[in-house]
Amino acid sequence: MPRTREPGRTVSSRLLDILFAFRPDRPDLSLADLVRATGMPHPTARRLALELVEAGALERGEDRRFTIGLRLWELGTLAPRTESLRARAQPFMEDLHSALHQHVQLAVLEGHEAVIIERFSAPHALGLVSQVGGRLPLHCSGVGKVLLAHGGPELIDKV
Known part of the structure; x- marks a missing residue:
């Protein structure tokens, strides 16, 4: 090239x-x-x-x-890593959103960050700083802490 x-x-x-x-x-x-x-x-x-x-x-x-x-x-919508996960998670996210009337986010782990791939916003809930496609640190976001909790000891040590 x-x-x-x-x-x-x-x-x-x-x-x-x-x-x-x-x-x-x-x-x-x-x-x-x-x-x-x-x-x-x-x-x-x-x-x-x-x-x-x-x-x-x-x-x-x-x-x-x-x-x-x-x-x-x-x-971007063709990314296989996120599309099948989004499709599978969407009904559960909708149920959660309807039941709790709170924000519901789906994220994937990339390095030491959570990348938001889907989100349902609740108009009356507290403000949300993330957006679809946005990145959040694992150690100081709810979705990041969930990923961190299930990431194993190696990930915890790295973060």
């Missing part, structure tokens, strides 16, 4: 840097935000972001801010 001017950096790795700049707490980014988050030169970030827009991986609003595009979202 051809290399970019920065040694050891491929175009693919730079495209991923742009995509990974988006997070649940930063769902829309300006070009300046992308430059800051990736450390890329302005022209490079602009060119790559516009290529991602053209491919449908990003969208650009009238305010010129970038968001994750529908095509990328469609690809």
Whole structure:
């Protein structure tokens, strides 16, 4: 694969840097935000972001801010690790939500974090800081503590 001017950096790795700049707490980014988050030169970030827009991986609003595009979202829904789990858990989550009238979350373990893959929100419950796709530390979140409790001694020692 051809290399970019920065040694050891491929175009693919730079495209991923742009995509990974988006997070649940930063769902829309300006070009300046992308430059800051990736450390890329302005022209490079602009060119790559516009290529991602053209491919449908990003969208650009009238305010010129970038968001994750529908095509990328469609690809994300194909992740086998989460989709079958979500489908199996959904009826139980709905029952819990109906019975308790509280937030119900489903998360998977990734490294030392819980990644939220499904959530039912309760309008009258306390505020919830997580979002689907968001990450929470294991040691200080309810869903993280459940994963930690069932993760075994090795995981507990690492965290």
